[in-house]
Amino acid sequence: MTTRDAGPALRADNRSILARLVVVAAAMFAFGYALVPFYEKICQVTGLRDIDRPAEVRNTQVDASRNVRIELDANTRGLPWTFRPLVATIDVHPGALTQVDFEIVNPTDRPVTGQAIPSYLPRNASEYFRKLDCFCFSTQTLQAGERRRMPVVFVLDPELPADVPVVTLSYTFFEVEGGPSARAASGRDNGSAARGS
């Protein structure tokens, strides 16, 4: 209707604008995906997500004047392991080097790979909680029936504000799909239903 008396020149001109704009739209779709590696890089450069790297401890002065209670918490999600801390709470002096242990058991008859992600309460405690060694720095692969005891070595920064008497350190183990042993795992949502290896 529109181009009823439109010449072929106008028609071609319209089509060329159409083609160019479709290319722009397709490029922007790709740009959305390009933001993924871009974001990874930004996080790497700024150190926003360095949760899998040992912290540096600058001040080793132990603040014996106060105790901070550390509560330990362990969870799994979509993963058939039993995972627990060997002690539920521990009192530490800020600045003192402390080790706590966790235990994981793989009760299934197949090897499973998992990755632990830490979180803290209160949330801003994370910047004072310096882990020198942690099983969460790498993935853990447990053979069928294996039981493993794993340490976390940490120093609580003496700069921790005095109004924080309790810090909760909570780990959640997630299954790493496509890990060395995950081929037998059937899927994320029913990861506990093992189909055997």
Place this chain on the structure above:
Amino acid sequence: MSSIPHDHAAGGHEHEHAHYPGGIMRWITTTNHKDIGTMYLWFSFTMFLVGGVMALTIRAELFQPGLQVVHPEFFNQLTSLHGLIMVFGAIMPAAVGFANWMIPMLIGAPDMAFARMNNWSFWLLPPAGIMLVGSLFVPGGAVSAGWTLYPPLTIQNGMGMDLAIFAIHIMGASSIMGSINIITTILNLRAPGMTLMKMPLFCWTWLITAYLLIAVMPVLAGAVTMLLTDRHFGTSFFNAAGGGDPVLFQHIFWFFGHPEVYIIIMPAFGIISEIIPVYSRKPLFGYASMVYAVAGIAILSFIVWAHHMFTVGMPTAGLLFYMYATMLIAVPTGVKVFNWLATMWRGAITFETPMLFALGFLFLFTLGGFTGLVLAIMPVDIQIHDTYYVVAHFHYVMVAGSLFAFFGGVYHWIPKWTGTMYSEKLGRIHFWLSLVFFNVAFFPQHFLGLAGMPRRIPDYATQFTDWNMVSSIGAFGFGISQFVFLWAVIKCIRGDGAKAPAKPWEGATTLEWTLPSPAPYHTFETPPVVK
């Protein structure tokens, strides 16, 4: 700007009888920009009522503390769908409806550049709307994580989320097709003599909006596609367990979401820029600066997205950058507001309904802009993030901003669309009821937010009760007032009113008023010449 139609004899003439199939097939097969514009506007109004019923259910639940009306899970579905439906189903299609009706007539074009594609871009919308509303009835219910669709919740939602994802894909495709059409029409089909800088401002704001849509709708499509593959195909873009990051979604979403805010408001800017000069009987003050201001807002909109994420975690330098960049947007926006004021300055103003809505827009949109500035202050935002203050802010710019401008636009152009003058009395009743009840509904939400009431909750602490009751009363009043609008529009369509002359507004200068009222089915088949 005046025109000399009929200056050469070739082709059909203006008053040629319209040929189209009767009944429903006329609407399904139509490629006429006026028919398609009408369908867009009715679709939008229908979705506005659907989203409005959801809003009133939300307000009924919030009338008093405790749970009375709906279950919390359903409440979350209502807040999520209300947002999605109002943004993608009501406001955006209404803007496209105005574009379809008015852009060809404003620039002296016979129709849109790709008339068949225009038909497709409309008919994609009803299936998408049905999917969104229908998702309430599937097992697990509709998406319940908010209209922003943040993972991890949206990765855990049921199949209602998949329907929402597909609906967004379809609506996105529709918007992109519509935008391509608008850009091509504006660039290629202007009447002889209609240079870009002579175009009515509504065409300019839509031209820039269309470019924004083409730039960001595909990014949203990518984001929801990533959600879809995370949900069903084992990818881990946002899944922490697989090395993904839910915060990444927020960055991608708001890279779309912030330009989207301007996609919603800029066509409204255009309508206001058409209305105010007509009823002030003065040309628009600072036309060129208006064009540059819109372009400036569009460019800035790409670099401010993380101001929606101040509490998510970001280096301080990032927080400061996004704070200052956001505040910078107040400059071109201020240019526009002052230009509108200067247009009215010493004008011979009359207060017909379109002008009333334009003035309501001007006051309330500016108020919403000010609360936006408050929210842009990062340390303040950390306090009031996700509170009712934010809810009040964006309803001031979306309802009193975009919606009021659209109401004004309908009253301004409905004599041209239907050939019948609207009832000034009904228009005024509609305006004053809307204005009062809008403020009763949303102004108290500022207080609630500052007092700490979080958004998206079905129950609240008792100290928030009084203002919530006031807000709910206002919301119901606002909702019911819209039937006055519906009545006024239906009266015009049925021809119940004074017959509209070709140019019912004394101060009107744009090309559409050179056509008879109602506008013939085919217009400007012979392009007018603009001096």
